[in-house]
Amino acid sequence: MVETQATSDATEPPATAPIQAGLAVAFAGQTTPELIGPLLRSAERELARGFPDRSGVFLLTEQDSADGTMAAARDAVTDPARLIQLAAPHDGPRAPSPAARAQTIRLIFESAAAFGADALAVIDADLTTLEPDGIHRLLRPVVEQGADFVGPYYARPRFAGAITSSIVYPFMRALYGRRLRFPAGGDFACSSRFGKFCSAQATWGGDGSRIATDLWLVHRALTGGFKMSQAVIGLRSGAAADEDAELSAVLARVLGALFIETERNVPFWQKVRTSEPVPLAGTPVGAEKDGPTIDFKQTVDAFRLGLDHLMPVWEVVLPPSSLHELRKLARRTEDQFRLPDALWARIVYDFAIAFHTRVMSREHLLPAFAPLYLGWLASHVAEMSGADFARSERRVEDLCLRFEAEKPYLISRWRWPDRFNP
Amino acid sequence: MWDQVTLALKDSLSRVLSSLASFVPAVVAMLLAVLIAVIVGAVIQWILCRILYGLRFDERLNDWGLSAIAEWSPGRSPTRLVGRVVIWGSIMIGVLVGVAALETTLMTAMLSRLIAYLPNVFIAFLLVVFGSVLARFLARGVLIGAVNLKLQSPHLLSLGVKWLVLVLSVAMALEHLSIGGEILKLAFGILFGGIVLAMALAVGLGSKDVVSRSWERQADRQAEPADAPFQHL
Numbered sequence: 231m232v233e234t235q236a237t238s239d240a241t242e243p244p245a246t247a248p249i250q251a252g253l254a255v256a257f258a259g260q261t262t263p264e265l266i267g268p269l270l271r272s273a274e275r276e277l278a279r280g281f282p283d284r285s286g287v288f289l290l291t292e293q294d295s296a297d298g299t300m301a302a303a304r305d306a307v308t309d310p311a312r313l314i315q316l317a318a319p320h321d322g323p324r325a326p327s328p329a330a331r332a333q334t335i336r337l338i339f340e341s342a343a344a345f346g347a348d349a350l351a352v353i354d355a356d357l358t359t360l361e362p363d364g365i366h367r368l369l370r371p372v373v374e375q376g377a378d379f380v381g382p383y384y385a386r387p388r389f390a391g392a393i394t395s396s397i398v399y400p401f402m403r404a405l406y407g408r409r410l411r412f413p414a415g416g417d418f419a420c421s422s423r424f425g426k427f428c429s430a431q432a433t434w435g436g437d438g439s440r441i442a443t444d445l446w447l448v449h450r451a452l453t454g455g456f457k458m459s460q461a462v463i464g465l466r467s468g469a470a471a472d473e474d475a476e477l478s479a480v481l482a483r484v485l486g487a488l489f490i491e492t493e494r495n496v497p498f499w500q501k502v503r504t505s506e507p508v509p510l511a512g513t514p515v516g517a518e519k520d521g522p523t524i525d526f527k528q529t530v531d532a533f534r535l536g537l538d539h540l541m542p543v544w545e546v547v548l549p550p551s552s553l554h555e556l557r558k559l560a561r562r563t564e565d566q567f568r569l570p571d572a573l574w575a576r577i578v579y580d581f582a583i584a585f586h587t588r589v590m591s592r593e594h595l596l597p598a599f600a601p602l603y604l605g606w607l608a609s610h611v612a613e614m615s616g617a618d619f620a621r622s623e624r625r626v627e628d629l630c631l632r633f634e635a636e637k638p639y640l641i642s643r644w645r646w647p648d649r650f651n652p
Numbered sequence: 653m654w655d656q657v658t659l660a661l662k663d664s665l666s667r668v669l670s671s672l673a674s675f676v677p678a679v680v681a682m683l684l685a686v687l688i689a690v691i692v693g694a695v696i697q698w699i700l701c702r703i704l705y706g707l708r709f710d711e712r713l714n715d716w717g718l719s720a721i722a723e724w725s726p727g728r729s730p731t732r733l734v735g736r737v738v739i740w741g742s743i744m745i746g747v748l749v750g751v752a753a754l755e756t757t758l759m760t761a762m763l764s765r766l767i768a769y770l771p772n773v774f775i776a777f778l779l780v781v782f783g784s785v786l787a788r789f790l791a792r793g794v795l796i797g798a799v800n801l802k803l804q805s806p807h808l809l810s811l812g813v814k815w816l817v818l819v820l821s822v823a824m825a826l827e828h829l830s831i832g833g834e835i836l837k838l839a840f841g842i843l844f845g846g847i848v849l850a851m852a853l854a855v856g857l858g859s860k861d862v863v864s865r866s867w868e869r870q871a872d873r874q875a876e877p878a879d880a881p882f883q884h885l
Contacts, residue, residue: 390883414885441885466883478800480885522882532802539799539806543792591789598796 249311252284253277253373254347255365256316256338258291258331258416261355263302266290269355270306270313273365280366281373287312287345289338316341331443332434339425349373350425354416364463367511368419371459375509378424378456381448382415383514384466387521388622389611391466393484395626396606398445400633401488401578404640406452406495407502409630410460411514413448414441414484417463424456441480442487449491453498462512481603482596489585500641505634516619526564529608534560536601543598547584552576559605569609571632577602578633579640587647675754682750689746693739700738704731721781776825783821787814812847819843 255273257266270288277286290303290313304310316337335352342350349372351365361367371377384391394414402413428434428450436442451458475483492499537560544553555573562568581599585592614622704710709731713721725733748763791814798806823840826832832839 387883391885393884476800477884478796484885524882535802535804535806536799539795543796590792594789594792594796597800600800 250346251287252348253286254342254350256289256352257355259354259356263298266299267302267306276366289314289316291316331440339429348422351419359465361464367461372419372421377459378421379451379458380419381410381460382412382417383460383462385515385517387517390521392607400630403505403630404633404637405499407505409505409507414444416444436487441483445487453495459509462514478597478600481600485596489582492582524611529604533601533605540598546589548580564612567609567612569606571629574606575633575636583643678753681753685750686746689742693742697735697739701731701735772828776828779821779825787817
């Protein structure tokens with residue numbers, strides 16, 4: 231029998247749970263009967279093999295009852311009493327709201343605490359194709375090494391996740407000094423200490439969307455003095471419903487979440503000088519298949535269109551030297567089209583400063599970044615065509631080092647935005 | 653008889669001289685009032701401009717997104733605009749005081765009409781300022797949105813939105829000032845209707861083939877299996 235932990239009307243978990251479990255594995259997001267069965271069977275096997283002396287409980291966010299997902303889930307587990315259905319917050323008659331990610335994760339944390347779980351793994355069931363021991367790898371640093379937060383390390387098709395590689399990872403690494411490769415990954419594991427810390431926060435940051443919530447969680451782990459780790463878990467295969475929007479909207483959401491945290495954590499990141507590696511469980515590999523290709527000409531044309539028309543907006547944000555470099559870049563041919571790492575790092579930093587100093591409406595500032603990102607993407611595609619996984623990762627590493635080297639520029643302009651304008 | 657003529661002339665001269673004698677002080681008073689107003693206005697202007705320059709008023713207005721005001725200011729400086737408003741306001745008050753010294757009944761009537769009209773001027777001014785800020789905000793939003801949608805004439809769209817809002821706010825301001833009356837409404841209706849009609853014709857006739865090709869492509873895309881989109885995140 232499936233126990234429903236909360237209904238859509240009341241999302242509070244009970245203070246005491248009928249069963250106790252040392253480990254909890256939560257599957258967030260909508261899934262299908264075909265996916266959930268193998269996923270649960272694999273998770274149960276991994277827990278039994280990896281942690282034989284601990285019992286586990288499976289938390290599943292509310293599913294579409296008509297398609298038989300819950301029935302498939304019940305059939306998959308050996309003890310259905312350990313399968314708990316959580317009511318996902320709704321904004322419509324059936325489908326859970328993607329903007330309710332924050333509420334869902336909070337509910338998962340509270341439920342895991344109610345079951346007495348010391349370690350919790352949260353998996354995006356609809357987006358991630360887990361490796362056979364992905365859940366074990368996620369949970370092991372928490373159970374055996376005392377880690378508080380374990381981030382995912384995905385295998386991704388070439389060029390996929392370009393926003394993460396070009397902005398989120400280098401920016402967060404330079405600011406907070408930890409080399410967490412996929413900071414905005416939706417899958418993670420955490421200790422009960424971290425779960426309780428997050429549950430105790432009065433407000434969860436951002437707009438409650440998937441990306442804002444995931445970034446909020448990682449920022450709490452980075453700035454809260456928690457022990458961090460990361461684990462190779464499998465292939466991140468899809469885009470979440472709230473990330474399926476137009477590119478400028480996705481960028482605005484990501485940059486907005488990053489820059490709000492930048493404002494919030496000024497005393498922390500201004501003291502950080504270098505970055506340290508985060509322990510990694512497993513060996514990173516690239517995806518076996520290539521993802522969708524990027525049309526270089528279309529991407530460069532979008533950048534040039536932005537350069538032709540958005541100059542009045544960019545002039546308010548970027549210093550003249552950066553604008554001059556961008557104009558020179560727009561005139562180059564494909565084989566010479568390279569956006570220097572230092573220029574890219576300064577562009578991202580300049581937008582963070584403009585966001586902080588409110589030189590213009592944030593609803594205008596963040597979408598105006600999209601053509602610049604497409605310029606970087608075109609440059610990256612032109613440079614990395616034919617590169618293998620190792621070379622691509624080395625290139626990302628070089629970019630991160632440049633972000634770290636340019637951090638004094640961010641600090642100086644943050645402190646004196648008007649006076650420091652090279 | 654000659655005595656009577658002389659007496660009449662003396663009376664007349666005396667009346668004219670006495671009128672002149674009573675008018676000249678009023679004229680002198682008016683000139684003095686204007687002169688004092690100019691001096692006081694200049695002093696206030698100087699002090700105010702010093703304070704505003706000290707507060708970096710021009711840069712702050714720009715930061716608050718009110719740079720449209722700078723476009724209309726002398727020397728692109730809103731501080732100088734404030735200074736001009738102060739000195740001309742002071743001169744106007746001086747002239748009014750001076751005119752009051754000449755003719756009190758005329759002045760009372762003028763003042764009461766002016767005071768009754770001032771709220772309209774203030775609201776019209778607010779309408780134009782608000783319209784200008786809104787026009788600029790919307791124009792920039794449309795420009796950024798059009799560039800991100802990869803439309804080929806984003807500037808034209810942005811300019812269209814900006815002038816539409818500006819014309820609308822100026823028309824509302826003039827209506828509030830009771831200037832133009834029905835002619836203004838009619839002209840505005842014709843202008844607005846004309847713009848919309850011209851745009852509809854331009855799109856309908858000029859982009860007929862583009863629209864039909866776009867629909868065909870859309871239909872083809874629906875028939876074919878969709879490619880997976882590139883994962884930016």
